Amino acid sequence: MSPSLIKEAFLKTKKENRPALITFTVAGDNSKNKSLEILKSISQYADICELGFPHNAPIGDGDQIQTSSHRAIKNGIKISDVFSIAKKFKEIKKTKPIILMGYYNIIYQYGENNFLNDCNKSKVDGLIIVDLPFPENIKFANKCKKKKINFIQLISPLTSHLRLKHIIKHSHDMIYYISMLSTTGGKLKISSKKILERYSKIKNLSKLKKVVIGFGITEKTIESLKKADGLVVGSAICKEITDSIKKRQNIVTNVMNVVKRLKNKIK
Amino acid sequence: MKLKKGIPLIDQHDKNGFWGGKFGGNFIPETLKKPVEDLTIKFQKLRKDKKFIRKKDFYFKNYIGSPTPFIKLENLSNSLGGAQIWAKVVSEANGGAHKIYNATIHALICKAMGKKYIIGDTGAGYAGKMLSMAAKKFGLKCKIFMGAKDIKRQKPNCDAMKKNGAKIVPVYSGSQTLVDAVSECMRYWVSNCDKVHMAVGSTVGPNIFVKICGWSTTQISKELKIQLKEQFNKIPKKIKLINCVGGGSSAYGFWSEFIDYDKKQIELIGVEAGGPKNSKLHAAPLSKNAKIGILHGAASYVCQNKEGQISETKSISAGLDYPGVSPIHCFLKDAKRARYTFATDEDALNAYKIVTKHEKLNPSLEPCHAFAEAIKIAPRLSKDTIIVVNSCGDAQKDRDILKKRLGKY
Numbered sequence: 001m002s003p004s005l006i007k008e009a010f011l012k013t014k015k016e017n018r019p020a021l022i023t024f025t026v027a028g029d030n031s032k033n034k035s036l037e038i039l040k041s042i043s044q045y046a047d048i049c050e051l052g053f054p055h056n057a058p059i060g061d062g063d064q065i066q067t068s069s070h071r072a073i074k075n076g077i078k079i080s081d082v083f084s085i086a087k088k089f090k091e092i093k094k095t096k097p098i099i100l101m102g103y104y105n106i107i108y109q110y111g112e113n114n115f116l117n118d119c120n121k122s123k124v125d126g127l128i129i130v131d132l133p134f135p136e137n138i139k140f141a142n143k144c145k146k147k148k149i150n151f152i153q154l155i156s157p158l159t160s161h162l163r164l165k166h167i168i169k170h171s172h173d174m175i176y177y178i179s180m181l182s183t184t185g186g187k188l189k190i191s192s193k194k195i196l197e198r199y200s201k202i203k204n205l206s207k208l209k210k211v212v213i214g215f216g217i218t219e220k221t222i223e224s225l226k227k228a229d230g231l232v233v234g235s236a237i238c239k240e241i242t243d244s245i246k247k248r249q250n251i252v253t254n255v256m257n258v259v260k261r262l263k264n265k266i267k
Numbered sequence: 268m269k270l271k272k273g274i275p276l277i278d279q280h281d282k283n284g285f286w287g288g289k290f291g292g293n294f295i296p297e298t299l300k301k302p303v304e305d306l307t308i309k310f311q312k313l314r315k316d317k318k319f320i321r322k323k324d325f326y327f328k329n330y331i332g333s334p335t336p337f338i339k340l341e342n343l344s345n346s347l348g349g350a351q352i353w354a355k356v357v358s359e360a361n362g363g364a365h366k367i368y369n370a371t372i373h374a375l376i377c378k379a380m381g382k383k384y385i386i387g388d389t390g391a392g393y394a395g396k397m398l399s400m401a402a403k404k405f406g407l408k409c410k411i412f413m414g415a416k417d418i419k420r421q422k423p424n425c426d427a428m429k430k431n432g433a434k435i436v437p438v439y440s441g442s443q444t445l446v447d448a449v450s451e452c453m454r455y456w457v458s459n460c461d462k463v464h465m466a467v468g469s470t471v472g473p474n475i476f477v478k479i480c481g482w483s484t485t486q487i488s489k490e491l492k493i494q495l496k497e498q499f500n501k502i503p504k505k506i507k508l509i510n511c512v513g514g515g516s517s518a519y520g521f522w523s524e525f526i527d528y529d530k531k532q533i534e535l536i537g538v539e540a541g542g543p544k545n546s547k548l549h550a551a552p553l554s555k556n557a558k559i560g561i562l563h564g565a566a567s568y569v570c571q572n573k574e575g576q577i578s579e580t581k582s583i584s585a586g587l588d589y590p591g592v593s594p595i596h597c598f599l600k601d602a603k604r605a606r607y608t609f610a611t612d613e614d615a616l617n618a619y620k621i622v623t624k625h626e627k628l629n630p631s632l633e634p635c636h637a638f639a640e641a642i643k644i645a646p647r648l649s650k651d652t653i654i655v656v657n658s659c660g661d662a663q664k665d666r667d668i669l670k671k672r673l674g675k676y
Contacts, residue, residue, distance in 0.1 A: 055575070055576065056441060056576045056577050057441070057446060057447075057450050057562055057563065057577045058450065059295070059296065059450055059453040059454055059457070059563065059564065060296040060298075060454070060457060061454070062454070066440060070440070070441075073576060078574055079574055079575075103561070104294055104561050105560050105561040105562070105569075105571070105575040106574065106575040108559075108560065108561055108575065109558070109560065109571070109573065109574060109575035110574075110575070130296055131294040131295055131296060131561065131564070132294065133293070133295060133296065133297050133300055134297075136283065136292065136293065136294070154296070154297040155297060156296075156297045156298040156300070156301075157298075158298060158300070158301035158302070158460075158461070159297060159300070159301065160301065163300070178297065178298060181298055181457065181458055181459065181460060181461060182457065182458045183454045183457050183458055186458060
């Protein structure tokens with residue numbers, strides 16, 4: 001069996017002796033076409049792209065991603081559009097992994113099987129579901145595995161040692177470590193050293209799995225965490241979209257430049 | 268779907284936290300797993316702890332003012348003919364509504380957990396007002412999350428919260444009502460759960476919050492059971508317990524001791540917010556057959572669109588203006604133990620007019636939805652039928668709306 005595109009992406013970055021850069025943008029922000037364009041342009045620099053399917057009662061997101069989601073929903077984004085954006089993206093960037101991220105109600109209404117079939121059809125590589133934690137997610141995660149879709153387990157600073165072990169056991173190729181107690185986009189309130197200490201603990205338990213760090217990562221903080229297997233930047237990108245709209249500047253170019261700078265910091 | 272007898276409904280969930288196998292649960296971010304687990308363990312201990320129970324009983328009696336009165340609405344009954352209409356005047360509780368029970372228990376739990384900060388959501392402002400009162404009483408710092416639209420329409424309660432020293436955090440996202448306040452409150456908890464205790468204002472949210480709230484409000488039916496026996500020497504043969512349902516905390520509290528009775532003897536009727544008469548918007552997921560969805564950490568019937576986006580709701584009563592509903596009410600609906608219907612804004616206003624015309628009672632717009640149903644069904648029922656309405660809130664907070672809509676308060 002060939003390794004997943006996600007695994008391959010990490011093999012490549014390891015060879016280059018740097019962390020993988022993982023970006024997050026919301027599908028449909030600020031329009032369907034624009035979000036596809038953004039995705040295409042940032043994927044020159046990003047190793048893995050997360051694409052958010054927005055929900056209007058998000059309990060884990062901070063202001064920036066809420067604002068992006070709100071714009072997308074206001075523009076009438078539907079889950080079928082999210083799949084079509086992913087599909088169009090993958091037609092051009094065949095080897096670039098794409099991960100869909102969102103809340104469970106959207107999947108629940110679409111039907112789990114239906115959702116996973118459409119993930120396959122549009123060549124989605126992985127899923128992050130914010131409000132479907134372990135062990136509630138075991139069944140769904142297994143379904144994903146059968147469909148060759150990575151189900152990405154999350155770990156927080158409060159996750160106990162025993163729970164950590166269980167979660168790692170049930171994880172696929174990639175694990176997402178939440179850097180601090182915060183919604184997305186919060187200011188990094190603990191030191192990078194502390195975050196990396198906890199990160200190492202997880203790594204020691206899961207040598208074969210790739211562990212990425214997210215929440216609070218910006219141009220300012222990214223360099224200090226570059227020891228990790230991968231780093232996720234979301235809110236900083238969403239904020240750039242908001243700022244560019246306000247300033248009536250070219251969103252695609254501005255966002256691409258942010259991602260380019262992020263990449264340069266961890267090269 | 269079947270109910271068990273002899274076990275409180277709040278405890279009839281499976282190991283994953285689901286009632287009836289599909290309502291409730293814990294759909295929460297990983298970060299909240301640990302605090303929710305800690306709270307669950309603590310609450311299980313406290314509810315068996317004799318010292319804690321004594322404390323609860325002490326504050327319920329001396330601080331909240333239990334028992335609240337159970338009175339016959341003689342004039343209203345006579346004017347309508349048919350069934351006798353009674354009211355459990357829970358609005359006589361300290362603060363003016365049933366929300367004080369849950370707020371007091373959460374403040375006591377917060378203290379027992381050694382936390383100094385307590386946060387909560389509010390719609391009508393009662394949950395917020397009571398939490399601010401309880402926080403003041405027990406020396407806790409308090410933040411209340413409230414939709415910007417609700418802050419405008421429930422000013423008296425906001426004034427009370429500020430007077431009690433709580434900070435009101437206005438929520439401008441989405442529809443700027445309760446649904447967004449709950450989301451924002453949960454987000455704040457995600458970021459501060461190591462130091463802060465969260466009180467969910469109704470029998471909604473992750474499993475443990477449904478249980479704590481239900482355990483608190485059950486006081487209402489415990490009192491009513493005694494009062495019914497005192498009044499009629501036994502539990503009467505034909506009773507209808509009518510309660511408004513938003514999140515469903517007062518309805519559960521009003522019914523919990525009577526769920527084991529045969530529904531032919533004691534009928535449970537929940538009245539949701541039907542919204543403005545000629546509008547498609549409402550807040551009635553149970554009676555208007557909404558689909559099951561996940562909102563604020565639990566699965567329940569939820570007003571939503573086909574895609575799973577939560578619908579905007581509309582109701583004259585901020586306390587009922589919520590797209591979801593307690594998983595235990597979903598369970599009661601599917602088990603066919605309770606019947607759910609709705610009253611429109613106009614029905615509720617009309618009920619307010621009728622009740623206040625005949626009685627010295629000033630029910631807020633939330634229980635006016637229940638009164639609307641009582642007024643509707645009473646004339647067709649026999650004289651020996653006892654209708655009890657839970658008058659769970661006082662209309663003082665609604666004075667601006669009532670003045671505007673009825674020209675007087």
